[in-house]
Amino acid sequence: MFCWLNRLYRGLSSPTGRTTQLIWGSLSRSLVLSSRRRIPEFSSFVARTNTCGELRSSHLGQEVTLFGWIQYRRQNTFLVLRDFHGLIQLVIPQDESAASVKKILCEAPVESVVRVSGTVISRPPGQENPKMPTGEIEIKVKTAELLNSCKKLPFEIKDFVKKTEALRLQYRYLDLRSFQMQYNLRLRSQMVMKMREYLCNLHGFVDIETPTLFKKTPGDDHSNKVFLRVEKIIWGAKEFVVPSREPGKFYSLPQSPQQFKQLLMVGGLDRYFQVARCYRDEGSRPDRQPEFTQIDIEMSFVDQTGIQSLIEGLLQYSWPRDKDPVVVPFPSMTFAEALATYGTDKPDTRFGMKIVDISDVFRNTEVRFLQDVLSKPKGTVKAIRIPEGAKYLKRKDIESIRKVAADHFNQEVLPVFLKASRHWNSPVAEFILEKQSLELIRLMELQEEDVILLTAGEHRKACSLLGKLRLECADLLEARGVVLRDPALFSFLWVVDFPLFLPKEENPGELESAHHPFTAPHPSDIQLLYTEPEKVRSQHYDLVLNGSEIGGGSIRIHDAELQRYILATLLKEDVKLLSHLLQALDYGAPPHGGIALGLDRLICLVTGAPSIRDVIAFPKSFRGYDLMSNAPDSIPPEELKPYHIRVSWPADSEAEKSSLDHPHHPES
Template sequence: MRWLRCLCGPWLRRGLCAALKAQHRPLSGSVALEADVNSFVSRTKTCGELRSVHIGQEVTLCGWIQYQRQGQFVILRDFQGLTQIVIPQDAAASHVKKTLCDVPVESVVKVTGTVVSRPPGQTNPNMPTGDIEVKVETAEVLNSCKKLPFEMKDFTKKNEALRMQYRYLDMRSAQMQYNLRLRSQMVMKMREYLCNYYGFVDVETPTLFKKTPGGAKEFVVPSREAGKFYSLPQSPQQFKQLLMVGGLDRYFQVARCYRDEGSKPDRQPEFTQVDIEMSFVDQPGIQALIEGLLQYSWPLEKGPINTPFPSISYNEALSVYGTDKPDTRFAMKITDVSDVLRNVQMEFLENHLSEPHGTIRAICIPQGAKYLHDKDLSRLNEMTKFQFNQVLLPLILRPDVRLKSRLAKFLNESKKLELLKAVQANVDDVVVLAAGEQEKVCLTLGKVRLEAAELLEARGLPLRKPSAFHFLWVVDFPLFLQKEESPSELESAHHPFTAPHPSDEHLLYTEPSKVRGQHYDLVLNGSEIGGGSIRIHNAKQQCFVLENVLKEDTKPLAHLLEALDSGAPPHGGIALGLDRLICLIVGAESIRDVIAFPKSFKGRDLMSNAPDDVSPEELKPYHIQVSWPSAETQK
């Protein structure tokens, strides 16, 4: 556990009133203001703020005892840092000494004393308060700490379940304090941008709503009316659109959303999205708004981000990166080598090329011959066989420029050079080929690309700077996709309210599968952190999509259709996944590290043990009873 040595980084300190420093729209005459964290309370200073300028001042500090040393020093900690307390060794101070040295670590004390300079040679340049110490005059134990179930400094080495069970101890770590404070301040700056600069209205929408037909991932909440249930919505989608119909014009909300996916490793049953909707806007308008939002709220200490963000079409993302959320921090792009290898007499390639949409694509793993072992390549091949039923064909480019590959004997020298040039391979690189149906080949190589990057980095070849933040818009998604279980039917690629691309609108009525939607995803370092669309504002068009394309019952959406028919303005919006965004910014391993009280991957609160039993008596007002699985199977 990294204990608070420099908890408040420059951004955290400076950021506190950066409302007044308007990075995005510089204001002349603005004033940087430190938050006053010592008002209303019994301390006069925090444990992180004392410096040489305070020498001679009498101060009162409140905090936790971090260490006790030789009956002479105590290190006191609070949310802002550490201060060394020095205990006079004379008889007059024996009571204070007893108070501070007999109490267990992690107890809470209040000390009053004088800020003094540390003796020469004893300053600590690694500690922001390392030039001073506080010579204690009075000390009071505010609350004694019992023996903890572990040494605090070993805590994060313990398993995550223990951290979650004792979240209130885990939270005392510098890392958790940093994560939660950064989250708070970044959201605050987003609010300033939206509310103060651009006139957005923060509207709270209901979380007790109506179940979406087929909404299998929605928690249900029984009401006191027998058989009637609320549901916890996955997003405020309907409400935000209705707000636009209601003339709210610009809406945002830091919205709690719910998704019941059972056990998933890095998902939470409740999560937060920054939810935005505007009237009279188009896709570039939303994109510019979001770029400005992120730029304005971006933590100073993470370096500037550049706008506008680059943009890529869904098709290009798939064909170049093999995914709709490319990690563009490194190249290793997918290259089409079909033409190069078209006349090579290798049966494997020939067969695949002759398939419908048959293609041969390749990625070049830089320095792969040096950093990857044969068994890595076999493992990659097994993975793609398992996941995509797709065989890889690796080419290892030896230091002597000879190719080690099953393919080698089919290539003459000029073909070989042509291939290596096409994929920009150098000595010691590994080229991985895949052949077959285009989409599958690209998805396969996209997966190989990411796995290979992980492997190279694990072996010591850095590909991605930890401090690099690569934003990317992915646009021009198809509006509909074939249903996996029934390819003749279509389903919405995102949701049924997405408007068709203006140039494809005529196809909606003839070839809906060819229509692109006005949907945009925002990707950061290969993770989707947001998505949105321009919505359908025409009731007839919405009805056509629901009834004729998606073959859905419109009745449960009657209120929305009626609203669109009552003077709905053109509108669009976006939602950013706040947990994921903060997780990427602080470089946490899991979104659980940026949530104060997360659930385990099984959806449990390990501290309080929720969910828990509820007596039949307590269920009675809700007219439900438990169907115990044994009883269910007996039926």
């Protein structure tokens, strides 16, 4: 009988009964964020006495004034009124003297806004609704006022009514009335508030705003190149440019406050944080937004362990109470181990199916292609075990898996079954000798109905292929009803010891930063910088949650000479563009490090939302459009004039232009 909102604010620790039915009924978990917080005054400064959702038997006999939307009406007798807090049943007066009140309440369309005053009364015995937090009572209406009428809606404001995402985004202001969006946005607000309390009030961090009209940072592509590269999805992230009134001069919208947070440390601010708006133009990369928010943190005199403890405490403190508590410290894994075991730098550690190196099994194989691979440097044979795969996967699943491997990784994958009768199209099965088979069973702990996916190739390539297939198979198994990943489980993981540099793809003789050029090298590897820089590990760390990267950071370089050497000599960047930062390091820069958490992604995982667009009030579509207002929009040339720019229309722009003239772009 407790309302979700009260629990969100007050923080009762256990009620789990169904809170509401109807649109508010989809959530049965409690939404507790804090036990110390009192419920805010939701009716201060306005003429209502109460919110719809807060009324209970304890209010019996009280005269109340409520504001809300008409949710539905029954037989011109009952009306259910909704506000952000919940639902309440109104009894429409039927006597002649209240004819005008009845007329208002019976004629106003659904979703109209009304003000009503009346008395809280008990529902007649037998008519209580135990599924509704306000279900023991109703309001005997005395006066009513129609504040705004609602026209015919493009869709019903009910959670069970399925809408396309394009429609939801076009009418976002209506979509926001849904329980789920109200819940997501309030949970986000509460969780960020708790983070601020932790950082500001408990640990002395200073909330500092940094500029978003800045300049391009060379080499500061904040996308993690380590794996994008392997997966061949380099998106060419760009910084948005903003023309200034100075001809040919542009601001850039920064991808992160990286330079500013480091300069704040040089400025002696010691502990900085910001809930920072960042910008990244990635074209139409799925589930990204051109502007996004990160919890941005930097500290002086800290090491990797310090930052990790800080973040563990931060998440523990701000974590919603209705979820399993966050257990700290989080486990940690090196990048090399993550690659070898999970084939990715962001392992989903909620389930097994780890990659096993079975090269040794095949050292003396007569299978030619295995021989070939194993004779090369870094040549390996690897496999993952799909538990009960023979039972749950179909032949066409295996075929589609093999096709993914061939198409996206240019690599062969072979299914191996224990039961001889099942070696569908598996050319290797017959070559596996009895001895090798036994060895495999031992190494991979095979059960009768399991399937092995086996591949051979260069270590990193083989691992990333199997890492991908591991996730695909998990999805397949779960689609068939196998429970691999507990939906209530939040599995955090630190990934550490990344390489500092990667060979440039277009020119492997040159290096680029694996993350960004301000990352400090691993203390044990400093000397390698001058001999074998490609072997240097960094002091970068990623935070992974359930297989998603939710944060990353590093200890930074605070030595100007080292920074200059890395930028100029190793990375061949134009040092002039960063002269202010290099100069700053020269003036007594303290050792420092930091991290940034991707807030949209984190809230998305916490709420279990299908997309980050469900935790952002006004998100852009895949293609970067605001489907509600139709931004971006055309601008007349005279308004571009003060900025000294002109549009370069593509040569075949006529056709394109007309195709772009649709008011809304049906997509997503």
